[in-house]
Amino acid sequence: MRISVPATSANLGPGFDTLGLAISLHNQVIIRPSKFHSVSLRGEGSNNPVLKDNNMFIAIFNDFYHNLSKRKRHFRFEFTNEVPLSRGLGSSSAVIVSAIASAYAIEGIKLDKQKLLNLALAYENHPDNITPAVMGGFNVATVQDNEVKFIRKTLPKSLKAIVVIPNRPISTQLARKALPFKYSKEDTVFNISHSSLLTAAFMTENWDMLRAASLDKVHQKYRMKQMPELFDVQKTALKSGALMSTLSGSGSTLFSMSHRDDAQRIEAELKKRFPHFKVISRNFDNDGVRVED
């Protein structure tokens, strides 16, 4: 059985804990019944001993598998990871979503995507990464009575994602602690209006509105000042023609979006200005998590 799940970029500026989209960078795992437990790792995190010995995917998979099957069985897990760890591209959501989906699939139990989302909430209680990881595309999501309520939109092939990935990780848990406890009425209204405008712009494909609508006063400046070069990355992306450029999730990646024809130029400019960062341009993912026999 083969499971693949996309990277995600959450917040998109003003939509803190609410907006997110899926990018065609994937983690894939092949799971086979085996006499012994074994793990192989390729790609992102393959040098990280924690992923071999204390892997979050395997812990969540085992919890669900044992609950569903009530028997002990061993598996071989072959991971190929494209999603970098703790860089704001939804690596934890990718793990949570794919581990739950795998446990159900290996037991042959059908799991609809809404139920998968609700189960994933137990591990990540804000829905902005898990929703696009499950559904693909652009998503607006909230949580009510332990259920994810969301609206999704397919993203067209005429758009590209360009991500600038610094070599330093940022833990989401710590990045959330860096935020203020309280916000002024002005900042709150600023973010409500911009997040609403941004959502409307995505839904109506009014791409020229993204630049104005993607401004934020709730989280980016508090987080980006810990890595001030990110402000230069953002300015360079916008100056080179990006439609929007925002801190991806809690960082450290900077996410930009552009028309397909502009992506190569923006990518080249970012690579030239920031040679010590990894710059990747990809399509958007409209499928979300996929399970194949």
Ligand SMILES: Nc1ncnc2c1ncn2[C@@H]1O[C@H](COP(=O)(O)OP(=O)(O)OP(=O)(O)O)[C@@H](O)[C@H]1O
């Ligand atoms: N491929 C993986 N296999 C196992 N565990 C992973 C993997 N990728 C990430 N993790 C776990 O998730 C943690 C990173 O989660 P964190 O929320 O800090 O970052 P993120 O999800 O990449 O960022 P964001 O939520 O801002 O997009 C890692 O420390 C590790 O425990």
Ligand SMILES: N[C@@H](CCO)C(=O)O
């Ligand atoms: N909305 C989350 C995304 C990262 O998981 C945050 O900004 O903390």
